[in-house]
Amino acid sequence: MKLYRFEALINSRETVSVIVVASDELSAFEAAELELEKAYLKLPVIEELSLIDTKTIRKKAGFVINSQE
Numbered sequence: 001m002k003l004y005r006f007e008a009l010i011n012s013r014e015t016v017s018v019i020v021v022a023s024d025e026l027s028a029f030e031a032a033e034l035e036l037e038k039a040y041l042k043l044p045v046i047e048e049l050s051l052i053d054t055k056t057i058r059k060k061a062g063f064v065i066n067s068q069e
Helices: 025-039
Strands: 001-012 016-020 046-055
Touching: 001 025, 016 025, 025 046
Parallel strands: none
Antiparallel strands: 001 016, 001 046
């Protein structure tokens, strides 16, 4: 399993970070889209979904997300 970090451009104006755990890249993209759909009351328009980083999960794994990015 791997930890995937994405950045998504939503509704042409909002950039959000999405972190998911998946076994492969395709599953990670699908999971990221699903998480975005669950996070908003109105279905968001995902303009762009970019894979930023990948880490293998061992005992500990994580990301530092800078809000200035």
